[in-house]
Structure formats: C-alpha cells, structure tokens
Amino acid sequence: MRSYTKRVLFLSTFLLLFISLADIAPAPGLRVLSTQHYDWLILLFFFLLLALVLKMGSMSSLSNRLFTDQYPSHDLKTALEDADLGVWELDMEKGTLDVNKHWACMLGYDPEEIKPHISFWNKLAHPDDWKNLSFNSFHGSQEINDNFRHEIRMLAKHGVWKWVAVNGTVVHRDAQGSPLKIIGTQLDIDNIKKAEKEIAHSEHKFRTLFHSTNDLIFIQDMDMNILEMNDAASKRLGYSREQMVGTKLSAIVSEEFHSKEQEMQNALFKNRYYVYETSYICNDEAVLPVEVSSRIIYYENRQAVLSIAKDISRRKRVESALTQSENKFRYIFDNVNDEIFMQDMDLNLLEVNQVACQRLGYTKNELLKLRPEDIETPDNSPLIKSRMTAINLFDHGIFESEHLRRDGTTYPVELSSSIVELDGKRRILTIVRDITERKEAEAAVRKHEIEKEMILDGMEEQVVYHDLDMRVLWANKAACKFFNNERSMVIGKLCNEIWPVGIDSNGNCAIMQANIQGISREIERTTPDGRIWSVKGYPLKERRGDVNGGIVVTLDITERKKAQEQIQKFNRELLRINEELKSVDRIKNEFLANLGHELKTPLSSVIGYSELLDSLTLGELNDVQKKASESIYRNAERLRSLIDSLLYLSYVNSGKIEYNFELMHIGSAIDEALANVARKLEDKGITVDKRISHEISFMKAEPQKIQELLHNILDNAIKFSHEGGKIEVAAYSEEGDMLKIEVSDHGIGIPDDHLNSLFTLFHQLDSSMNRRYGGTGVGLYICKNIIMAHNGSIWVTSKEGEGTTVHVSLPLKGKAVERKEYIDLPDN
Template structure:
C-alpha cells in the first residue's frame, strides 16, 4: 500500500456524497478534510494548514467563486492551489473561475484518474513553490543582515529586489519599491539623466565604465543622499545579461564633510596658525605638506624644517612601525570602499634638543569630490604630562596591589589566629563547664538558692561564649574552604525542639512563652546534624534577645509545596526596612548602641544564611520597626517515597 504524502486536501461541497466520493479517491495518498459550506471551509483554513482545496461552485449561501476569491485575497492562503468543480462547462464559467483565482477546473461527473492527476500536478507545483519561497526567504535574510544597500534591477532599471538596508534608507517598504522604475522613484531630477545612461550602458554590456560610481538618491521624505555603488551583472542560465545587482554605501556625510573642508580651507589655516595643538597634512607616502607653527613649541623645529625631514628624523624606529601599520589599514579600507574613518595612536617624536616627547596623533583621510584620496589631515598634541601621570598611576596600582596582597595575607593570618584561639579556648572552657556543672548539680556540696542561680548563670554564659567561639570557628573554616558537610535525613522538628530547649533558662528569665506549631508528619529533609542547629540557634537567639519580657516567640514548621518551611516570629523591637538587606552580611550590626544593650557580634545571621544555602535552602526576613520580626527558612523536602 502506498504511503501518504503528508499533504492535506480540503474538499468543499454541500453534498456529503460528493465529499465522500472525493475522500475515497484521495485518502489513500493524502490527509482529507471535509467542509459542507463556504463559511465552514474558511473557518477550517484559519486553524488547520491546508495544501490544496477542491471547491464545488454551486453551493447555497456563499458560492464557490466567492470562497475562491476570499482564499486568494488572504495573505496566508493566497498561494494554496484551488480546483473548482462544476457541472457547468461554458467559457464564461471558466472565465469567472479564473477571475476568482482558480488554478484548475474539474467538470462533473468527476473522473478518478483526472482528479488524482490534477491534484498531484498542483501539489508538485506547490511543493516546488514552497521550496523556492524558502530559498528566497533564506537569501533575503542574508541580504537583510548585510551592512550595505543591495538592489537588483532588470535591464530597464525596474527594481526586482531590495534589502532591508535599502528600504530603511529610502523610507519605502519593500512592496512599495518592487516593480517600480528606480530612476522614477529614487533618483532626484538633477541625476535622472546620468543614472539612466548607467542603466543603458549596463544593458549594452558596458559595465566596466560604471562598475563603481556615485549618484544621488531621493528618499520618500524628499531627502537627498549620496550613494557609492558597486555594480555587477545579473545573468540567466544561458549567460544572457538580464539585469544588474548593485551594492551601495551611504557616503553623504563624507561628501558633505569633504565639500565643507574645501570650502573652509582658509578658515582652517587661520585656526591652525593659532592653535596650541599641531595641525598637519601628510601625503600617503609619509611626507608632511603642511605643519602649523605650534610645531616649534612642541619639537623645536619650524614648519619649513619639518617639511624637509624624513620620517626617520621625526619618529623613533619603533614608532615608525605604528605609522606604517596605520597606512596599511588605510589602503585596506580604501580597497573596501570605506572612506569615513580615523586613526588615533600614541607615538614619540624627536625634539630638536635630542629628547623624546610623547604625543597623541589623530589622522583622517581626505578625499576629493570624485572619491580620490588627497591627503591625511591630522592633529598632534603633547601628552608628556599624561604619560607621566599614567606611569604614576601604574606605580600606585602596583603598590596598591602589593598592599592588597599583604592585607589578604594578614586576613588569612587573622582567620588562622581566630581558629587557633577558638581551639585553645575550648579546652579550658570545657573544664570550666565541667566543674561548674559539678558545683551546680551539688556534687561538690549543697548550694543555697542564690548560689544555685549564680551557677546557672555561669553555665548560661558558658553556652553563649561557646556558641560565639563556634561561630567564629565556623566562619574561619568556611572562608578557608575546609568545612565538610554530611547531609543525612533529618526531622526538622527534632532539631528545633533541641535548640529551643537550649534557650529554656534565658526564656524563663524573661518570662517568655515559647510556642511550637509543627505540622504533623512533616517530610524529612537532608541536613547536617552538626551545623543545622547553629542556623536556628542564631535565629532563636535574636528572637529571645530582642523580645520584651512576658511576650511570645512562635516557632512554626510546615510543608510548603516541595519544601519544609520554618518560621520564627517575635514581637520585639523589629528592624528598620532600609536595614533588612544588610543584616545577613558578616559582622554587620544595625546600631552599635543596640548591640551594647542587647549584645551580639554580627555573625549570627551570616552563619545562618551560609548554612541555609549549603542545605540548598533560602532565608529571608519580614520586619518593620517596633512590630516584631519573622525569619523564614525553607529547605528542599525529601520525597515521601524515599
């Protein structure tokens, strides 16, 4: 059985039997759609890509002629082939169908072979058209991204193709240009006769004389522009000249600049004679033809002496290379048709006393009205002071770099010192804690209530100092890159309860109510059992610290989409809105007076943020001054199936 072609055929007929018959003929090779009125057919074509339409003429309501006209009038469907089916066979009926845009005709009764043949022929033609259109669109896209104007003409000067750059320059759309005579639409009156002769020479095979030429064009807004064209033949497969392909660049500003330059030569010389910078002109072989009098101040030579000096007497050898390179680039630009550009370079020059002077030179090529190079126009200024300043800046930069490296070394030494100090303090502190617990627990003898409370305070302060040292140690190893995490399944509510228990003495001292609100059956998360408690100790420490006596601290944990969400809320002093973005910075404290009143090192939230991010989580704060603070932390939850 033959495979289907992939084409879709739409059959439009108010008689279901006719639709069914054509479906039988065509469905073996094509996808077939049916419509039983003109309105239904047009609606289908709005939503379904159709490759060919078989259309009955005699239908109630909108007849086949009208349907065909609408298909051909629609920009998106006008190239879809339409076969008109009619029981009528008069000449007038065919003319009416052709006027409507029909591509083929079938006369009832329909012959199967004839239908298949005509459908196959039209679909083959459509396939070729689609390929051609695709290739044309591809070529057009290349032309549109080209940096120059590109236009194709036939031998009479009729526009056959115009790229986007051309349309933008002239202010016309592509549809407005295609099919128009170039001389009539885009050339101003003074140039029409000359441009017409160009097309005449091309059509006579005399391209060489006009291969490169300039002429004026007129935009849609009646603005005159000057274009430099490069022309080549367009030939058919037999080698016959069928037109011209022209690429052009807009040289209007360049021509106007040249004209103004020539018109203002007297003013130029007058200004040059009084300028502090040296103004000069130079031939393409490196000979100075004019130098302003200020050269005497710069180099100690008169303009007449400079005119006689070869380059070797003006510039050190290593700098002559820069000049020769600039001239080589000039010739490359000239070959490419580029005339509007300048070169800026720094070079040393010899002074008459034998010393060297650093100068900055700006050189621009100047062309005459015919596009022929005339000379280089340049300005040179003394930059010795700037060079000395640059050297001073380099010296300072090197010194700053050295000092920065020293600071980095000191910073590393500081981190190592903190790390070592934390370790050194840990050992005696452990002993202090051990003996304090023995005293507190009355192992070494009974205590009265005041002594008991005092020992409890000692243990509480030990915990606070231990937490501070652990934070310093953690920051030190994080910065050194030596911290190692082990992420195992963790129940976040267990961690939170342990941390809150840690603050039981302080919360009792302030008569705080610690409220837990944990969702049942929370999913597990991956966490480091050593470092995860530090995250919440910092957060809950702040909540307890800044809460007024007798208030509440709320600790919530709940499932939030694919995350475990923890919230710690207090009714304390709050945080000014403009300070919120800074509170996670290392050692940052909002107000030094508050840090003295409430205590704190500025490390806690930095540590919390670091640990949260290591766990793939995120931390943020909601707060306003005087109303309390809520800290949010979310972690990726483990899948319950795991």
C-alpha cells in the first residue's frame, strides 16, 4: 500500500509542476493553456486517481493517508526528494520551512545553508514580491486558496535577483479553515522572463519599423483580405485602418492593372515571392504608381502575404522626362545639319544619323555594315590609322578628309572625333561637317593671295615686308630688282645689308625703326643717280594693337602722280583685305558663341543625369557604375568650364561684355563657390580653412561673374595642391571701403619669372605642367577682366615649392550703376 501512496504523492507533485509550467507567461516554444486544457488535466488526474483508489480499496482510506496525520512524514519527504524540481513544505503553526536540495541549488546554495524557517524565505524574497505571497504575514490565513501560484524574485547566493515560479497547495487546515501545512514547487523562470523581455522589445521594434517606414506595408491573408496596414499606407492613400482592414487590396488598384491581379497572385503562390508594378487609387482619387514586393510569410501562426509598396511617382516622372529627352536627342541627332557617326574602338559603325545616310546615299542598315575606308576617297583611306593613333593619344582630334558617296562623287569634310564613355565602354563619336563652301572660300582666298602677289609684283614701287628684327619677310619684284637679288636671296636679310635707300645719315634704318615703334613715317632719299625716292613705312599691328612688323614702300617720286594713284589703289586693296579679315573674325566669334551654347544644352542633361545616377535616384549602382558615373560628372563639369571660358573669350573678342550689377552677399557667394568645388576637394582629400570677417556683408557686383572669378581661383588652388593638403580662404574689409579676398594653397608654387605673365591669355608654366595638371591658360585672364570690370585689382604672391596666394581687392561702396552695362575691356 505504501507504494501506491508514493505514486499518488508523486502524481500530485507532477501535476503541480505541469500546471506551473502551463501557467508561465508565453515564451518561445511554450503555449498558454486555456481553461478547457485545465479541465482536461483535472479530468485526467481524476481518472488516474480513481484507478489507484480501486486498487487500494476505498477513496477514504487514501484520503486519510494523504491528508491526515496518519500519513508518515518520511514518506512525504521521500516523494519530495524523488521529484527533480524545487519542492518545499511549510508548517504554518511552527513557521518551519522544509525544502529539497533542488530548491537550494536553484539559488546557488548548499542544502545545509538553508535555514528551516519561513523568515529565511522572507529574507531571500524581493520586498515588492514577498508582500504579494498568499501565506506571508500580511494576509489573513483564511484568505489562502487551496491552490495558488506566484512569480517572485529571489536573491541568489551570488547576489543577483532571480525569477522563480512558486506553486502551492494547502494540505491541512484546522477547524476554522486556517491552513496548517502547505506543500509546493519552485521553478526557475529567469530565462523565461528574459525571453519575455526580449520578445516585448522585439515586438516594439517591429511595430516601430512597421509604422515609421515611408513605404506602404500591407499584411493579407491567403484570400488577399487585408489583416494589417502601416501608418504610411493610411496617410499616403487617405484611407483609415478601419476602412481597409477586411477588404481586398485589389479594390483600390487602378483599372488598367485589374487584368494583371490574378497573374500576380498565381506567380506569388507559385514562387512565394513576386515583384510587380501597379497603381493605387487614393481616397482623393489621385493615382499613386507603386512597385510592390510581395512574399509569403507566417503571421500569427498562419500563412499570410506581406506586400511592401514603394512610391515610384518620382521615378515615373524621371522616366517620362528621360524618354522625352531621348526623343528630343534623337530628333536633334537625326535633324542636325552635320553627319554623326558612333563607332567602337575597332572603328565598326554602331550608329549613324539620317544626314549621314542622305549625304552618302546609303540606307542606315547599309551604312552600318561599311568600314571608314569604304566612305573615304582612296587618297585619304591610308590616313585613317594615323588619325586613330592621334585620337587614342589625345582623346580628341580634328581632321580634314574627303567623303566618297555611293554614286562615286566626293565632297570635302572636317572630322571632329572624340572618345566618349557610353554604357561603360569607350566609343568614338565623330561629327562630320561638309566644308565644301569653306574650301571654296579658301580657294578664293588663295586665288586672292596670288592675285595680290601678282599685283604687288606688277607695281613699280618697291614693297618690302619686315619683322620686328628688321629682317625682310617678303619683297616684290621691283624691290628685288632694286636690291639686284632674287627674292629667295632677299628674304631674311637685314635692312642695312641690302637697302641703302632706307639708311639715314647715322646708319640707321629709320623707316623700319618707326614701324617697330608703331609710327607711320614718310621720308625722302636721293640716290647717287639723282633720282628722288619717297620712302613710307607702315607698321603692321595685330588686332589687339601689338606691332608685329611693317611694310616699307619705296617710290620714285619723279613719276609721283602715277605712283600716288598706284598707292591709292594699293591702300584700297589693303582696306578691303582688312575688312574681309574682320568679317572672318566676326564670323569666327559668332561661331564660337553658337557652338558654346549648343554644347551646353546637351551637356546640362549629361550633368543632370549623372547627378541623378550619383544620388542613386535612378537605382542602386555597383562599384564600376559608380566610378563611371563619377567620371561622367567630373569630365562633364570640366567640359562645361571649358565651354564657359570659350563663351567668355568670344565675348571679350567681340569687344563688349554685359554685366548686371546688383547687391550680393559676400559670405554666401564664397560658400556657393566652395560647394561647387566640394567634389574636387573630396577627391583629393583637401580641407578648407574659411575665415570671413563679420564686418563685411553685401557689395554691388555681378553675381555670376564673381562666382566665375572665385571658381577659377579655387580650381587652380585645388589643381596645384598636394593630396590631403589644405586651402585657406579669407575675406575681410580693408580701409573700410575695400573687400579683400585671399585664397592660399600649400602646393607646388610658381617660379618668380612667371608671376608677371600669369594673367596673359593662354599662359602656361610649361608643357609638362599642362600635361600633368591640365588647363587652357585662360582662367586667370578671365579673372583679371572680371576684376577690371569691377574697378578692382588682382595679383599673385608665391614661393616655389611652398604654395601660392591669390589676392583680390574689390570696392565695397562703389558708385551706383545702371542695371545693365556694356563694359569695354582692354585687350591684354
């Protein structure tokens, strides 16, 4: 019979343990038991107990042995020791506490360290938790239920609070119902509590991410009914959560995508993942294009569909703009008056425009199958290889050739070839211009030169061209006859070696000296034969006024009238030639200005789209694509700078530049200039030390030109600075009415003998510098012209090997000017 009793006690203990595990808060891997589950447990326990009772003989006999004093205490202790969990027994009358070794070990104690009194339990329990226990001194003894459970913190031996689950059952009560003896179990739930905390944190983080993202998120059941949606979806679509939950997402899909919904669902259920584009109808009837990424997930222990919709409105607008731009480019490509060819590096044709097809007489498909030598004359075909070598060396080249039409006729062309990056590959872009008219004009000029030479040779006057060293550059037949030498023997000779008529009494060639000084002079000389000669000198000047030589005309004035008539004719001819040269120069300037504007239009698109690529607006890029995008942007910016310089020079050459003077903030102008070169600073790892005095704020100037001034100065400072160097920018007032700007670098510096010529057009330190650092030599020339237009000054101080400082001085309180001014700038 004792063995059956032990089994009942063990079964009771097991049931307490099972209930304690079931009552623990939900944790990973555990499920909460419902009331129905408890009913089944009780029923199971009842049948097991009934089976034991039937074997023992009667229910009352078992009850007496279990819950009366007749039950031997050592049997209870034996049953407690057999259970592999913390088990305790509390005598409420005596206040004694009896625990097994598992109870002690759970808290890190040896069983001998546990004092057999309830006060020891009180000492170990957390004060906030002890007062909630059913059997402590704060509760009336009759209030203790037959079965109870508490979760409390107890102090482990190593000084850490540890969570345990305390389950108890009242075994004996006295006549008044007060408990006399309580037994129970104690379970370590510290890891479960930590897991609960982590789950709560994970749940909070999920909710935060779910509702804080800008993308629209929907969770749907497998019938595509909405179970949950985030705040972004509600806000962007204009529907409340109550309006959407329980409905199908297809209800707000625009009509044009309805037919694709079933296709999307089939693909999703087949592959468990699907990405597609659609559009939603918002509550205000606006259409929202989205890219939806859907996948099958588990949500609340069942399969569900997670859909993340990304707003692609901006992308659609960019795609539309790109399509329009491509159509515009294609229109220009096919309608421009020049032939355009795109080739790979092996000179295979990849693309041609309609103008090329029309001029050469081929269809596009036929032309794309030809090689360059098929459309060039036999005399020019051998030059293709050398042109390719030059293009590879300099990335650009301008050549002249003759194209061969399908019908065998030819026409002269000018080829402008450049190496470009297209889809990450090097390509050759060639623009071909029909120069038939230009060649005809050049032939006319050559004919005119021949006619002019014939005219000069037919004159009786002796005409001599000379340089600044007073050496003869050309002489007509009359002069050569007078010198008694062939023309080839006269050219290169000094004046005093061959021309006694031009030498004065002091042995000087007065006329040529006057020419060099820019002075026209007329003198008379008498030769030993008694003939009187009129000697006139005409200095030859460049367009900017610099003298580069002269013309000397010697005339036998004995036939003066006839000679005067010839001179007048000659002067008229010179005037006409001068006008023609001016006309050609004007056409050149207009061409440069038009070319600059035409280049800037597509270049702006190149820069804009490279910025979109760089900012990842058009999608993620791999490392190669990022480098290609950066190269496009950097070289496009460089080309834009060159075009701006070209345009500025064309304006300078035309003699007038338009300036719009207005109030501008100096500090903002400097910040903007630094922002424009930020990428170059970053590429070389250069830091900027900026010091702008609070005493300066506004000045009257042309903002665009000031920006160009600052950009050129900063660009030079970056270009000639070392990697990881530093540039210092300072701005302050000087003497109250002058703005002083200083830009200093610690780069290579400038030799002293170059400082005075830095602001000369096209000045370069030397060819090796140009190859290493690039540049056209026009930046500082432009800066000087801008400063002169503002009545300021600019100069440079430098020490070779240590760095350079550019000084700019501008008036802060200048005289008020008109909104627009055309300022004539001197040529220098």
